[in-house]
Amino acid sequence: MKSREKVIIVGGGPVGLLCALNLATHDVPVLVLEAYSELFMDLRAGSFHPPTLEVMEPLGLTAKLLEIGIPVHKWQLRDREKGVIGTFELSLLGDETPFPFRLHLEQHRFTPIVLEQLRKIPHAEVRFSCRVEDVAQTGSGVRVSVQTPDGLEEFEGGWVIGADGGGSIVRKSAGIEFDGFTFPERFALISTTYDLGQHGFTDTAYISHPVEWCAVFRLPDQGPPGLWRFLYGCDPNESEQEALSEAVIQQRLQSVQPKPTPYEIVHRTIYRVHQRVATTFRNGRILIAGDAAHLNNPIGGFGLNCGLQDAMNLTDKLIRVIRETVSDDLLDRYVRQRRTANIEYVQESSIRNKRLLEETDESIRLSRLDDMRRASQDPSLAKAVLMRSSMIDSMRRANTII
Ligand SMILES: Cc1cc2nc3c(=O)[nH]c(=O)nc-3n(C[C@H](O)[C@H](O)[C@H](O)COP(=O)(O)OP(=O)(O)OC[C@H]3O[C@@H](n4cnc5c(N)ncnc54)[C@H](O)[C@@H]3O)c2cc1C
Known part of the structure; x- marks a missing residue:
């Protein structure tokens, strides 16, 4: 050759x-x-x-x-105080792709x-x-x-x-x-064994909040039940060491889903984005x-x-x-x-x-969330969101x- x-x-x-x-x-x-x-x-x-x-x-x-x-097969947009804003069903993409899911x-x-x-x-x-x-x-x-x-x-x-x-x-x-x-803030990626599904979170969920926004995902790890990942922006004034400290991580995870005992953390990493x-x-x-x-x-x-x-x-x-x-x-x-x-x-x-x-x-945040709520309730608007996000x-x- x-x-x-x-x-x-x-x-x-x-x-x-x-x-x-x-x-x-x-x-x-x-x-x-x-x-x-x-x-x-x-x-x-x-x-x-x-x-x-x-x-x-x-x-x-x-x-x-x-x-x-x-x-x-579905993902949620949530607000930390108001709960679920909308759920988007990927089955709406059934005519568009042989794989209508993430x-x-x-x-x-x-x-x-x-x-x-x-x-x-x-x-x-x-x-x-x-x-x-x-x-x-x-x-x-x-x-x-x-x-x-x-x-x-x-x-x-x-x-x-x-x-x-x-x-x-x-x-x-x-x-x-x-x-x-x-971006000035770094992004933390934290994995835990705690099952957020028991609290109604879909396997992908985005949680809006003016300071402590977050996204959560369930990943397979080595097989069921898998691990849940939290992804969020850290305080730009925190050092990497502070952001990944047990105290700060526990506070961030507890703010998304409070629980009486600390979260068990499996991985913690931080990235410039x-x-x-x-x-x-x-x-x-x-x-x-x-x-x-x-x-x-x-x-x-x-x-x-x-x-x-x-x-x-x-x-x-x-x-x-x-x-x-x-x-x-x-x-x-x-x-x-x-x-x-x-x-x-x-x-x-x-x-x-x-x-x-x-x-x-x-007011801007709530109005954008309202738009997304309306979209999730109307199949043609929901499909437009899904065609883009997928x-x-x-x-x-x-x-x-x-
Ligand atoms: C927190 C976070 C979460 C993410 N989540 C998602 C997600 O859910 N979905 C998604 O689609 N994307 C996600 N991404 C983005 C995704 O991780 C990257 O887009 C992806 O890793 C890019 O792959 P790549 O192969 O282009 O580069 P990389 O994965 O960076 O691989 C580059 C490779 O090149 C090697 N290399 C570098 N320099 C040299 C050199 N000089 N000589 C030889 N080898 C070299 C490196 O060692 C490395 O193995 C996420 C990113 C972040 C930060």
Whole structure:
């Protein structure tokens, strides 16, 4: 095989591994370079939306995820004082998708499934403990400089995909700007064994409050009954250590659902959160996808989904460019489609979702919640909310772009 055909993928996270699997399944040789010494146990994402399940189905991944994930058929919007504002039933999407639900599954349980499948393909190689330091374009290919346990090595290929997360060295090597902003508050993700379902919470629920807003999710963990996760913004004046202290966590969880004994905490992590979109997702033979190309706050569960949708869109096109010698202009269409979907839907909806939960002006907050209550009670309005929040609208919009 010519090295010009090989695609080097920087980052063995979910987006990089999915890019590799789709390419390798279609006979394109791939090399994945991952900085960590093994798959990272990333606690961040936990929900898969219908279009993501649809695009991964041909690779056999969706069936495997369905075996171990939790299908979530409805979600609630709540107010901390007033209780349930509205419940949105995803069965309203039954005519729009074969998967009219969200699937809850931890990100770190997705990556081993993809890796296992990839390891069965002889022309797919995944190297751990390989930190990419620079990417350069040669006349007809790319050269990637990598710090390995044996020292600095160089790899050559026809194309490189940067799936190396928000701090992407690939994006920086390509000179692509990453416009946007960073929120002053960090976001905490706390898992507990306590079952919120007994108090009427659906497996996804968003709880509005001007200071202590929160979202809760049930994740499968190692099987029933699973774990409940709380996601909330921390006080910007608190240090990370304070925010993750037992006292502060107990106070935040008790404020959502009081109980007589302390919550049992299984995981506690804290994240910086950004809203950023790269000015382009391509510079010649260098392409970027997933968090390397865009970042958003986690309310709505769009980030990983958007990245996985990028991965399939990009690699479907790259396969045609490499295997069918279609003009590489096709890759500019990837940029137009996925960048537009991110700006018009993911950025817009994630910012709007956060505002809905945290609004400090009580009259504005209550009026927005009233709009959502009305929408939940009217099937056509509810369906419009669900088409957007389930990412069906954004996928369809992207696919109309030529
Ligand atoms: C609190 C929180 C909750 C979230 N919840 C959701 C959710 O429910 N649903 C959802 O869709 N999204 C969610 N997200 C977003 C989601 O976690 C990310 O969008 C997703 O992890 C991006 O995947 P990725 O593969 O692009 O990048 P990453 O997961 O960041 O993977 C990048 C990989 O590249 C490797 N790497 C980095 N630099 C180099 C280098 N120089 N050389 C080699 N390897 C390198 C890293 O080690 C890593 O393995 C959440 C985010 C946060 C902060």
